[in-house]
Amino acid sequence: MEEALAHVTPLEYGEWLRLGDLALTFGQAGHLPGSAFVVAQGEGRTLVYSGDLGNRQKNVLPDPSCLPRRTW
Numbered sequence: 001m002e003e004a005l006a007h008v009t010p011l012e013y014g015e016w017l018r019l020g021d022l023a024l025t026f027g028q029a030g031h032l033p034g035s036a037f038v039v040a041q042g043e044g045r046t047l048v049y050s051g052d053l054g055n056r057q058k059n060v061l062p063d064p065s066c067l068p069r070r071t072w
Contacts, residue, residue, distance in 0.1 A: 013065065030054030030064035039068055 011017055013036065016025045022042040029035035029050055037050030048067055056063045 027065035027067070028062055030056075030058075030061050033061065037065075037067070 009017060011026060013026055013028050016023050022040060024041075025039045026036040027039060029037050029052065031052040031054040035052070035054070037048060037053070040047045040049075046068060053064045054061055
């Protein structure tokens with residue numbers, strides 16, 4: 001377990017991680033506590049991937065982040 005955790009990089013929503021020519025960040029999905037969508041940018045393209053996005057203005061969960069402009 002400790003060996004696996006040594007390879008984990010925690011990120012805050014909106015914090016970018018660079019992996020070579022690829023940049024990744026997570027946005028608040030607002031679907032379940034801790035849920036996120038991922039944004040990947042590289043080679044002049046932006047990909048956004050999410051399972052579900054929650055609804056805005058709910059008392060229980062935070063609003064989802066705005067989705068960035070994407071090419072895929």
